[in-house]
Every structure is written in C-alpha cells, then in structure tokens.
Amino acid sequence: xxKTYSAKPREVEQKWYIIDAADKELGRLASLxxxxxxxxxxxxxxxxxxxxxxxxIINAEKVKVTGKKQTDKIYYSHSGYPxxxxxxxxxxxxxxxxxxxxxxxxxxxxxHNTLGANQFNKLKVYAGSEHPHEAQCPVVxxxxxxxx
Numbered sequence: 001x002x003k004t005y006s007a008k009p010r011e012v013e014q015k016w017y018i019i020d021a022a023d024k025e026l027g028r029l030a031s032l033x034x035x036x037x038x039x040x041x042x043x044x045x046x047x048x049x050x051x052x053x054x055x056x057i058i059n060a061e062k063v064k065v066t067g068k069k070q071t072d073k074i075y076y077s078h079s080g081y082p083x084x085x086x087x088x089x090x091x092x093x094x095x096x097x098x099x100x101x102x103x104x105x106x107x108x109x110x111x112h113n114t115l116g117a118n119q120f121n122k123l124k125v126y127a128g129s130e131h132p133h134e135a136q137c138p139v140v141x142x143x144x145x146x147x148x
Contacts, residue, residue, distance in 0.1 A: 007046040012039075014122075015053045016138035018131075021102060022059040025066060030105035033057065036141070037110065037119045050115060054122045056138055061098035061127040065090060075104065098127035 017036060021029055035041060039051030065073065073090040093101055102125050110116035124133065 007044045007049045007051050012051050016136040017141045018056045018138045019141045021057050022062040026063050033106050034109035056131050057125045058129050060102045060125050099125040
C-alpha cells in the first residue's frame, strides 16, 4: 500500500532563484513567483509546510502592464483615521517606489496567514539589475519564456 508523502520542515531543501522582470507582464510574473515561493514546482509540495524557494527579482522598475492599467490601476491605502484614504496610480507608484507593485502583486497571490507571511519574507525585489545575494549562489529561473 502506497502512503501519501508529507514534507517535514527539516527535510526541505531551499534554493535561490533570480527572475529578471524587464519587459515581463506584472500578473504573469507575480503568479510564477508566488508558485516558486510556495514550492508548487517541487514534487514534495505540501500545502501546510513552507516547501518553497527564495526568489530574487531584478529590474522591477521595468515591469510592464497591459491595456490602460498604466493610468487606470489604482493602489489604495488607509491610515485608519477618518478621511485617511490615500490612492496612487501604477505610473506614480512605479516612479516613487519601483519595487512595490511587484511586491503587492505577489503578496496578493500568497496565502493570507502566517505561512504566507513567512513565504513572502523569502522574496527579494530590486529596482535595478544589482543585488547583494551573490553569496547564496542564485540560479536564473529557466521557464521565463512561458511568461513573455
């Protein structure tokens, strides 16, 4: 009789991957990244265990969106006080905080609990092509042609 394999936290081997976001669509990039962070690309994926890998996204300022999202996509935040609603368009957000649209898109695709928060901490986003993680020997993610 075959038993279903369930990964144990101490058995999980985590790797580091680099994804170049230049000229990639935001949503497709975010869904690929979320799957890698969750570990869904591995055969030992277990939903309640953090089996994912670390992801470094470079050139986040060069990510693109389709249609009119450049001007029509609005990010909202609220301070918690009356009248504290703030809004900023995608174009303004990418100029002021070039990494934040990618971070928000990926965070929205992860579980909204402590497991998702731990997985989100394994995401490193940089506006330019430089990153300080050379010591981890990151590997370039191979399936980038899928997300054009």
